[in-house]
Amino acid sequence: MIYLDNGATSFHKPAAVKKAVMDAMDRCANPGRGGYAAAMEAARQVYRCRELAGELFDCRPEQVVLTSNCTHGLNIGIRTLVRPGSKVVISGFEHNAVTRPLHAMNANITVAGRRLFDPEDTLVAFEKALRGGADAAVFTHVSNVFGYILPVREISRLCRRYGVPFIIDAAQSAGSQSVKLDDLGADFIAMPGHKGLLGPQGTGLLLCGRGIEPLLYGGTGNQSIFQQMPEDLPERGEAGTMNVPGIAGLSAGVRYLLESGVETIGRKESEQAKRCAKGLEKLGFQVFSGRNQGGTVSFVPKVDCESAAEFLAKMGIAVRAGLHCAPLAHESAGTLETGTVRVSFGYDAACWQTDKFLAAAGKLQNKTEKNKISYCYPRGNPL
Amino acid sequence: MKTYFVTFRSVTFAQRGESVLKKSGVNCVLQRTPRWMEAQGCGYCLRLSVKDAVQAVNVLRQKQVPMRKIYLQAEDGDIQEVQL
Numbered sequence: 001m002i003y004l005d006n007g008a009t010s011f012h013k014p015a016a017v018k019k020a021v022m023d024a025m026d027r028c029a030n031p032g033r034g035g036y037a038a039a040m041e042a043a044r045q046v047y048r049c050r051e052l053a054g055e056l057f058d059c060r061p062e063q064v065v066l067t068s069n070c071t072h073g074l075n076i077g078i079r080t081l082v083r084p085g086s087k088v089v090i091s092g093f094e095h096n097a098v099t100r101p102l103h104a105m106n107a108n109i110t111v112a113g114r115r116l117f118d119p120e121d122t123l124v125a126f127e128k129a130l131r132g133g134a135d136a137a138v139f140t141h142v143s144n145v146f147g148y149i150l151p152v153r154e155i156s157r158l159c160r161r162y163g164v165p166f167i168i169d170a171a172q173s174a175g176s177q178s179v180k181l182d183d184l185g186a187d188f189i190a191m192p193g194h195k196g197l198l199g200p201q202g203t204g205l206l207l208c209g210r211g212i213e214p215l216l217y218g219g220t221g222n223q224s225i226f227q228q229m230p231e232d233l234p235e236r237g238e239a240g241t242m243n244v245p246g247i248a249g250l251s252a253g254v255r256y257l258l259e260s261g262v263e264t265i266g267r268k269e270s271e272q273a274k275r276c277a278k279g280l281e282k283l284g285f286q287v288f289s290g291r292n293q294g295g296t297v298s299f300v301p302k303v304d305c306e307s308a309a310e311f312l313a314k315m316g317i318a319v320r321a322g323l324h325c326a327p328l329a330h331e332s333a334g335t336l337e338t339g340t341v342r343v344s345f346g347y348d349a350a351c352w353q354t355d356k357f358l359a360a361a362g363k364l365q366n367k368t369e370k371n372k373i374s375y376c377y378p379r380g381n382p383l
Numbered sequence: 384m385k386t387y388f389v390t391f392r393s394v395t396f397a398q399r400g401e402s403v404l405k406k407s408g409v410n411c412v413l414q415r416t417p418r419w420m421e422a423q424g425c426g427y428c429l430r431l432s433v434k435d436a437v438q439a440v441n442v443l444r445q446k447q448v449p450m451r452k453i454y455l456q457a458e459d460g461d462i463q464e465v466q467l
Binding site for chain 1: 392393394395396398399402413414415422423425426427
């Protein structure tokens, strides 16, 4: 299989990740719950993950809250910053992991910047929205649908200038773009452990530039006498038993990134995405590509996108079709009705993958020229 | 043998304390906080020898690892909170 669905999860993980998971299952009990060797080893594994994450993302170990995925971290951040009626600025490329919690909080949402691959437009729109007064901002670093790399440093600067606390969704950038908590000055940066960080599913990180409101309440392994959650990070955000085997695997993934270099991986992914976009354009697909693009490309086939992805799957190519849990991004790009087929490269991105994918896409194009079927998505307005 | 204990508000602070001390070449042992030492329940502390204690506390302060309390356990088992 040619795996090009790294936007959903990285699939062929480094061998060290699998070994770390298995070792932890053999050697680790519950961290922070005992003083015997297996409990202490579990605590060491957890702390090691915080240290490695701190090294990669430029923060202290206690600023790293271990979550079960990126959505979990985003929910903690949103719960901390947003109240019913809060005015929240978001980009036009947000995932449901951002928009659904905001809707659930009855936030007053302003969408800023809907033009793809146009960082100037994004900045102008954010400045206008922030200048008008906002209680919080939440924005993605890289669009999960189109690979558009938003100008997060500049947006962060604007947020700081206008005194607006902000959350960065690094779901698609952690592991392939530079993400530094200290430098960005973010209140929160949320990310999954199982995508670019190469860890197992069920892991994630929330980098905290400030204290949090807990999402879950329960045992933390410290200050047990009190009925309130501890005030200190990271325990305030980590009620209940942790996913230690997953966390050990995540540490191995982060270690791999520290050794390989995030910029090197990001460059490889971006190069293949460009190559892929060019090839798709030559084949006559409608392709979304431009400057400031990471390792993800979306295109609209001549048949409905799910049928196209099914055809590619039969050819041994794994891609994702549909709305990618990001109807707002599709609305911004004008693909809400059609959806797209998304090709997303990972740390192992290579020319041979792109070539095999393009060969299959060429067959798809030939086969479907005379066989159009109707688009599968109803018209709708998610926001 | 006299022994010092440094307690922390969380296991993560205790672990960061252990990490910075080891990187500074100071010996310490991370362990559960004895129940009779602090009643908050389920804490971790660092055990230090007399010869390492002052240096250890200085390193912890310098690296801004928040400490809760410092205890000295005498040879006869008596324990008292101390300032270093």
